[in-house]
Amino acid sequence: MLTTGPVPAYPEVLAALGKPVLYDYHPAFQTYYAGVVEKLRQALRTDNNPVIMQGEAILGIEAAAAALIARNDVVLNLVSGVYGKGFASWAARYGREVVELAVPYDEIIDPQAVREALRSRPDISIVSLCHHDTPSGTLNPLHEIGAVVAGHGAYLIVDAVSSFAGMDAHPQDAHADIFITSPSKCLGSTPGLSLIAVSERAWNKIEANPDAPLGSFLSLLAWKGASEPGRPFPVTPSIAEIYALDAALDRYTREGPENVWTRHAQTASVAREGLLGLGLSLWPKQEAWCAPTATAFKVPDSISDVALRDSLLHDHGILVSLGRGETAGKILRIGHMGASAEPGFARTIVSALSGILSRPLHP
Template structure:
């Protein structure tokens, strides 16, 4: 078979202001050009250890089983649920958007029975309803909550739920894919048993790894399973034997992506968590102010709006696809549209990690004004 001539790879240098991925710091790019070493080279072990320590800092945890899973944020969710859900296990899933809906499918594929708590899209989960449902179902093995719902731009407070779960056998599993690195995620302080995220949003690293942490309560549940975990690749105990002191081979680690994650985490550490959270909040408010002045209506409920993801309803007479296409083709700016049942109704603007800057806000607003004039 004759192949057509395939030229050098040349991609556009986009300003990524969608719901992820975000642009990454030049230091991350530089780290990825470091010479490749083997995943079994003794030199890699200190790099793995440093990456784990930085993740513990970010998660605000002392959990021994803390590591970046090879794969995107969805792999983090699969790792969380496949390790603890067995056939017939009950799980409460809180749903208020597209991505929390995916947790239902992951749990059901593990054989779990789902009890739904639904909230209107754009609204936070009703914490009182969660506690009521937990009381009514004391045999529930897992409570699944999404800290920040990327499809709508809303977050749900977790501290009170975590405190309640800590007094029960139920495991509190949290999806922090958009929020980790952009707002407070206090794993130990909020009594979260399993928490997972992704690297491509507020961590500003390539989309390739899923940071995840398990506390001892979760590890005890895994060790006391009635059946063997159905996937070798996502087995948390085996994974930690590779990342931990045993250095037992599990799978070929994506070394270059670990270089990138380590550097992205170093940048976060140097900035400091509180300063980083403050930057995301202040620049988010700047964006929201300008968008509302232009006639956009903020979609997520006031008081529960994500700092790193702003969702807005489009003014009458304008088309979501046309706006996004012009931003991309004429200004090199990528933003997101509505997802799921909100398709065509919203614009979603991400200000995540390295992409969260005043410069990007002013450039986006100027471009929108030109397009909509």
Template structure:
């Protein structure tokens, strides 16, 4: 008999414990890393806080690159644990300049840890990760990289760059679930984490997850949510079927076509392409307008544009082409809706030229 209260989502079986290790290995392949890969039953902000909590203690010296609120939070978490933290901050809505990082490192004192966000979905910028990692490598500094937004949207060679800890979330370019995250941890990072005083018996304890690795990577601590892990497995199936290089190329094309369309529209992108993320493209709002007004107009057309986060006094509007949105139709809709919103507010915009430019970009 049909039960009106039954829902298939309520009867999901437990995720098979023997498949957790395989999931971790598949993520390691995406990250191009032989380091330990940990799975965390929470969205990526929790994983980032767990890294900070597990590393921070009195006597630790850290240089923290701040290009959004995420970098600010990471510095706060380190300080809460007793670490001595120096922030090196970019101008609002802009990537960090490599000269600023080099200057901060040379100014002393010795730095044990360097933290940086790779790509910022908050503003659509890309930090110079390769050059920052080279500076850290030359000084023997342990590195933490927030790659939540960049994985799948940009090349990310963890071992090749010498990244000690990288945190990822599948909900951005990989187009997966938001309720689970992963991180890779090098042997050198474990030595720093597992010193006396590391937290234990906590959702924020990486040391507890090290026990999971050492115990054969079967049942995760706590009560895992099977839905999230089945969804993560399906996400990896899809990424592997498309091919990671193709996923990255799809995001690069979406970013390039968006920028080309904005130029044809008469509204240039916020930063040069070399400093821009492939996940979202930001554009400055004309002085006489407000981002909220343009967002409201676009929403009436069925298109979701968003305001830059933590980028004041710069007033930025973000065009999202992340994950499944890294495709022709969403890119065209984003630019056309932005142009229509500008036109309705009395600003000229050549929507036809923008559409032609985007079509040409996808026809090559």
């Protein structure tokens, strides 16, 4: 399964899912939960305790918009792909105005363009960025953009769902005020949780925002301090998912973050080299813009993306992802995340594609 997520879970994660489910008010579980939050804090390399929301990462992204964006905020939404574009609907729901800085979906956001946008609209107070937009396979320069946003004094919301734990991407280093990621991508765990780092100044803004949700499944505020033993959870947490996250964090730490990042990068490099060797073209205009966690390549004009995807699945037992939105029908995407980030898997799919493309393929 070489999809762009969810990805195959590590064996340790699958084993953890089989542990007995404890009552969430049991002191043993509350102490255990606090320990998992601390492990996550260390993995994220952030000073504040992160929040674990009980839903797939799209919950965390929408919750970030609802909490941080106030009715008078002007949001600069950076768009280089489908998911970056999609954030505008939430930003418009909560803020006064959304300004869009967009590039073609085979390009990346230029930090200088962000600087110029902020200069032209000094009233921009929040900037939103999708670090790695998987339907494009491109990787935006997070740290450079973060520095520009910090210099302007705006708040930065980062969708790091498919980048964190697959590369050197951490909230404080990137000046991110809200940094959302998922356990079901590069951490190699299961879908069902949103992992969110919130800066101290973002918490202050959220607490001062009269429209920030309370008594809602979207409420970030409800989860602040939820890891403190003895404090009730806003809703029943997904106990088994917490076990799985714990196992994934242990594995990440045991292998060593730098080693994990290297494994992801090596896998992507092997895939790109192999695809180019077959005469295929990468979707991003420049190879330097390709993400280490997914490789998007153009499907030859003479064949169908679905037919090629299905041939990989039925003839070789390899599942990859189709394009989405503007890239639908144009590309296939190979995921290199978590357990699928192994150079041997990249060689396997290149070999399979070589065989498929050497013979006529029809829809």
